[in-house]
Amino acid sequence: MTTALEFKLTGIAVATDALAMLGEICEHFVEHAEVQRSGNGAVLTSEGGTATIFAQDHKLMIELACPTERALQISRTIVAEHLFYFAGEDPLELTWSEPASLALLPNIHEATVLRCEDVTPNMRRVVFHCAELAPFIGGDMHVRLLVPPKGRAPIWPGVRPDGRVAWPEGDDELLVRVYTIRAFDVDRGEVSIDFLQHPAPGVKTPGADFARDAQPGQRVALLGPGGGSLPIAQSILLVGDETALPAIARIAAEVPAGTNLQAIIEVLDGAEEQFLFSEGSISVRWLHRRSYPVGASAVLADEAKKAIAGLNEDTFIWFAGEKAEVRSVRAFLKDRRHDKKNMYVAWYWERTPD
């Protein structure tokens, strides 16, 4: 069944190098949408609707078509945020046939901390009450967690006329970190997020600290969901560290019976292993960072490459973890010409130099 894309909007972006920007858009969105590129144009199709983009001189002509007004507003914000991100330091002017003027982002969901528990010594689960759970069922599984400053009533973000997010500033600035919805319970109106506790001496870790200190009744917001939908394939290789473990666990729990899952998961030691439920067949190999030789690096990426080398093209490759390791796995898959539609390779955190 095809859904009517009745809600439409056009936009014009004036950029320094419109064609290069179109290339970046196609390159980036291939993991989130079906991308059809032809010459100076591209059509991006996803469940949220279609974006048709043409590069002409210094302009990108954009047409959005979506099944609902809400999806249209979300698509506009996604396009706007990405265009300004790709423009970097270069000037960019973005106007729409109807300017955005929303007091609140359409995909923001207020939530309240209900309780916390330690799943393992270093993985802390925070369970939130959220009145609107429908958006979290199926589809994308990642959210941006927004935490207001301690002791202040939250001011949630709205939308600027060009479609970008209007973030509160100054004393109202929010803590923003990306996490995975590990589980939800529709009857109880609950969503759970697992936060890795990764403290290092002298380093601030606000996201991990939020989970350590969270108190029942504390107000936050979940922005999304977006990114990281359930891979659809008969065989899936899942590789990741603790930050990817909630997503791996959720994928394992949601795949249909008959799916073959092979997982390689890097954790600190045996105490950090978790039971992964699945109706598919699953084999998990745990790597313990504590047992690595001194100076070992990129062990997870190397193990992933060895595993990939023995698999056929039809296997969906899912890899998430530290940025440098993700880049090397992505390059390995590119060399092997692995079909981009059959992989998800994303960095979940970045190691900062000591």
Ligand SMILES: Cc1cc2nc3c(=O)[nH]c(=O)nc-3n(C[C@H](O)[C@H](O)[C@H](O)COP(=O)(O)OP(=O)(O)OC[C@H]3O[C@@H](n4cnc5c(N)ncnc54)[C@H](O)[C@@H]3O)c2cc1C
């Ligand atoms: C799509 C997506 C989904 C994610 N899902 C989850 C999830 O479900 N659970 C989860 O725990 N994380 C998840 N992450 C990772 C999480 O967003 C990052 O680890 C984030 O940096 C944590 O924020 P922080 O404030 O604790 O630390 P930051 O302020 O971001 O960083 C502080 C310091 O900690 C270091 N650091 C950050 N993460 C790690 C780490 N994992 N190990 C060692 N050092 C680290 C940084 O290099 C920096 O030096 C996800 C990320 C993405 C992009």
